[in-house]
Amino acid sequence: xxxxxxxxxxxxxxTIPLGAVPEPSARLVVREETPVxxxxxxxxxxxxxPAGDETRLRDVLNAVTADSAAVCSSVAxxxxxxxxxxxxxARDATLRVQTRDDGDRVVGWLFVxxxxxxxxxxxxxxxSHDLRNPLDVAKAHLEAASxxxxxxxxxxxxxxxxxxxxxxxxxxxxxxxxxxxxxxxxVDVERVAREAWAAVETGDASLSVADPPSAVxxxxxxxxxxxxxxxxxxxxxxxTNSRDTRSxxxxxxxxxxxxxxxxxxxxxxADGFFVAxxxxxxxxxxxxxxxxxxxxxxxxxxxxxxxxxxxxxRLHGWTVTLTQDDGGARFEFRGVTDGRDG
Numbered sequence: 001x002x003x004x005x006x007x008x009x010x011x012x013x014x015t016i017p018l019g020a021v022p023e024p025s026a027r028l029v030v031r032e033e034t035p036v037x038x039x040x041x042x043x044x045x046x047x048x049x050p051a052g053d054e055t056r057l058r059d060v061l062n063a064v065t066a067d068s069a070a071v072c073s074s075v076a077x078x079x080x081x082x083x084x085x086x087x088x089x090a091r092d093a094t095l096r097v098q099t100r101d102d103g104d105r106v107v108g109w110l111f112v113x114x115x116x117x118x119x120x121x122x123x124x125x126x127x128s129h130d131l132r133n134p135l136d137v138a139k140a141h142l143e144a145a146s147x148x149x150x151x152x153x154x155x156x157x158x159x160x161x162x163x164x165x166x167x168x169x170x171x172x173x174x175x176x177x178x179x180x181x182x183x184x185x186x187v188d189v190e191r192v193a194r195e196a197w198a199a200v201e202t203g204d205a206s207l208s209v210a211d212p213p214s215a216v217x218x219x220x221x222x223x224x225x226x227x228x229x230x231x232x233x234x235x236x237x238x239x240t241n242s243r244d245t246r247s248x249x250x251x252x253x254x255x256x257x258x259x260x261x262x263x264x265x266x267x268x269x270a271d272g273f274f275v276a277x278x279x280x281x282x283x284x285x286x287x288x289x290x291x292x293x294x295x296x297x298x299x300x301x302x303x304x305x306x307x308x309x310x311x312x313x314r315l316h317g318w319t320v321t322l323t324q325d326d327g328g329a330r331f332e333f334r335g336v337t338d339g340r341d342g
């Protein structure tokens with residue numbers, strides 16, 4: 001995979017390097033009104049066979065669609081684009097380009113995903129295969145270190161390993177759209193929300209839980225992951241310290257750790273519950289796209305966190321909507337069965 005001369009990061013964010021993404025993915029930048037692919041992963045190289053350290057986006061698109069000129073014009077103008085992959089060996093696939101304006105240039109990401117889904121099945125299979133081996137090694141070393149030791153930290157590590165194993169199993173089930181939820185009639189929303197909060201790097205952000213449903217019918221592990229993804233989204237993108245100021249390095253609104261950290265609330269909504277923050281919010285023109293796979297707004301994220309939130313809600317039979325709340329984002333979940341009515 002080539003490295004970029006003028007773009008330091010070849011990763012989708014600080015935790016997911018581009019080379020670890022199983023779907024064909026690439027980084028691009030617009031130079032002199034020409035979109036150029038500057039960095040890519042091995043699946044992208046295998047499918048498109050880019051030449052040299054850089055390749056024009058149009059050369060990539062020519063191999064899959066007759067609309068390459070129109071797509072390149074849209075990308076050069078800072079617009080996102082989507083085309084159907086028409087080559088015989090890649091039917092039922094979609095090529096998406098997500099862009100953002102960095103002020104002095106347009107940069108973006110390219111994803112190729114199955115049209116029948118967001119590619120989460122492939123991601124989940126990779127998680128299962130590539131994480132289980134190092135996880136097993138970690139468990140073995142932990143077992144050896146625990147012999148004769150009373151260090152309480154080792155117990156916490158063991159719990160984290162078990163949680164990772166559970167996440168792998170659940171993500172596989174969700175990605176394959178299996179109705180594999182283990183439903184309980186009296187899940188405590190506040191308890192699960194606080195457990196999720198403890199599992200997320202929250203910095204100086206704060207959580208308040210006020211009058212949520214006391215008991216709902218849900219799968220506890222999936223509900224916990226739903227809260228984790230929403231909390232992480234608010235903490236990473238909901239800074240109230242500088243709503244109009246972006247980092248000169250990556251264009252992302254970061255959470256302040258000193259001045260005005262984001263405040264997150266969980267509470268009862270009609271026929272369900274909500275998760276809201278007082279951060280920068282999401283533009284009304286973009287709200288209908290936040291649950292789309294690969295959509296990451298003006299950040300370098302993978303755009304899968306909220307997709308998984310929507311999928312968890314759907315598997316429970318809930319609806320999820322995004323609105324504004326005092327300037328921040330508010331996610332409302334409705335159609336939630338009250339465990340006390342069972």
